[in-house]
Amino acid sequence: METQVVIIGGGVTGTGLARDLALRGVQCVVVEKKDLTAGASGANHGLLHGGGRYVGNDLEAARECAQESALLKRLAPQCIEDTGSIYVALEGDDERYVADFPQLCARCGVEVEPVAVSEAREMEPELSDRVIAAYGLRDAAVDPFMLTLDNMAQACALGARLMTHTRVEALERDDGRIVRVRLRHTRTGEETVLEPRVVVNAAGAWAGQVGALAGLRFDMLYSKGSLVVTQQRVSDRVIHRLRRASDADIVVPGGTVSILGTTSVRVASPDAIYPEVHEIDTIIDECARMVPSLASARYIRAYCGVRPLLAEGSKRADRTVSRGYHLIDHNVCGLGNFITITGGKLTTYRLMAEKTADRVCDLLGLDTPCRTHVEPLPASEWGRWTEPGKAPRHWVKRADPSDLVLCECEMVPRSTVDSLVDQIRREGEAPTLEAVGVRSRVGKGPCQGNFCSQRIAAHLYEAGVYRGREGMESLMGFLRERWRGKRPLLWGQPMVQYEFQEALYCALFSLDLEARREDGGEAGS
Incomplete structure (x- = not known):
């Protein structure tokens, strides 16, 4: 079967790319070895980052999050609860960082507003009486399942094809190009062979494994993050700890529940990961310092995902690795029609898809412009x-x-x-x-x-x-x-x-x- 583009990975980036390409009239097939949102797209805290979390150590990611979150609120409102957020510092926190926070936000274009402690506790009555400073920002809650499904639904309506429970078994090369993608359905065993003009690796934490099928090597950092879900929602807004990004410093409202997280634990593989008891204990203990009622709340589920971080030879701790995205054109390695898109955040998926689609169109000899930054994402039956x-x-x-x-x-x-x-x-x-x-x-x-x-x-x-x-x-x-x-x-x-x-x-x-x-x-x- 011939197609212009094969996209490997059915997360929000892969489906967002399929929608972007479909809107440009490019034929594509999305291949996913499990089901949609099976990776990090379905295992995050549902936070639409406004940028404040990264102003202290990742300026580019902060700027991208601020810009993209504003776009998504306007273009995909059905997927977003525009809660706003409150960043709170507690007794003993770094007061220099608290004082510098407005200036750090300003240099990244992140809107911030000081909030009196008394007002903060009126806004969120469950906050601790140990709060010493507070700021209001523009984070929100996003439904990653609806977002992914709505993107894929419009892509399919425009001619894209989705193949779930389909594993990539081989990427066959000839004369510096991938000429065939061999697939096998994991339930029926049926084999399919695609002959694309361009192949995009959007497999998230599994991007390195997909690259290896093409004879390429790039090192990934597998940073596991665990989260825990309350039975009842504990706040109207997203609550952040006002400090540099660290473990267990976010409480995100998600419909009728709240999601607490997250951790950062280096693992050897993105497969067979589990939330561990010590991680859950840390999350509850730390988040209860901001919201004391969490110490005795009922929790209904814990889960975890793996952040797709590109190593780039870095020996730094996972928390300090950039949350910016990486668009890799493998032409320098002798593959002229193979692209990898990895890293980034759920919040920046649309931007990642746009930049990838631009490069795909270059390879196809097309100059059709992107439309996802101006055209609303329609609500679908799928989501x-x-x-x-x-x-x-x-x-x-x-x-x-x-x-x-x-x-x-x-x-x-x-x-x-x-x-x-x-x-x-x-x-x-x-x-x-x-x-x-x-x-x-x-x-x-x-x-x-x-x-x-x-x-x-x-x-x-x-x-x-x-x-x-x-x-x-x-x-x-x-x-x-x-x-x-x-x-x-x-x-x-x-x-x-x-x-x-x-x-x-x-x-x-x-x-x-x-x-x-x-x-x-x-x-x-």
Whole structure:
């Protein structure tokens, strides 16, 4: 199959690039080995950076974040809650940095406003009484799932193609170019061969592995960041610790919850990563210094992602490595049609996509200008169900007593699941429980899938979506992912909930036996 461009990676950068190219009339195929947002795009704190976090040590990243966040608020408002933010210093913090902060912001074009401590505590009553200084900035909360899905939806509407659960097995070279991209579907085993004119490596933390398939080497730093989610939202605004970027200094409101983070731990590989107990303890302890109620709050999930940082021979600590993006043209290495885009932030994805698309068009001999900086990102059917409260409003509006609620925590009814099944099929993929979870609020509430997972799996069997063992395997995969996020939080109510889950799925449904059978006799989950 011929195409002008193959984009490897289905995160926000890859899908943003697909949209940019599609708007310029360029044919492209997005290839993702798992599902959309499977990497850092789905494992961040949902913070739309206004730039303040980087004014002390990364001026370029601060400027880019300030400019791009303002653009996205205007062009993709459905994905953003414009909360604003408050930066607070506590007793014992570096007062020189506090005093210099307005000037540091000014040199990067970051808008900042001093806030009296008494006013700050009126704005956010949960703040500590140890706050000594505060500033207001323009950070916001962004839904990374909706943002990614909306970008991919418009790209596909304009002719792009999405291939999820498809692994790149080989990049075949000839005369200084990649002439064939060999793909294999991870579930069916079906092989596809693409013959592109340009290949873009947008694989995030896996960019080095993709580059190796083309015979290239560039070193990546794998910096794991863990986060933890509260059951209830604790603030109206984003709350930052007023100090140079460090561990556990951000509390981000995300719909009905708050997300606390993050850590920075060097890992050897972006695969098989887990949030660890000591990280969660650090996050809660440090964030509770800003918001004391967090010390006794209920937490429903922990998760982690890997920052795609380019090493560039640096021996510096991960926190000091630039959060700017890297656009690498591999022509200097003898590959004239291979480009890598990595690094950067969720906030700067559009800029990264624009610069990459400009280079792609140069290689294709096109001079079509970018439109994503002026054309709004349309809300799509793909991303509509990730919004908290959307499914309950839909259910109430339908007023259909036969429309059974399958996920009680997030009030997701059967009609919403059926809508998602139809949508996923239109994408050309199998509508599994995991795919439904990526595109909705299913499993994201306080019970973390305890009840809704088996209800939805049963419904998918009844609807003829699952046959044989497919549903059982999908259910086990879904529960494993939920378990990974609950394991570091096993105290108090989460421990009680876990004991119930074990009784339900192991004693009643015998899924532990299913898992052992699947793993050849080893313990499954």
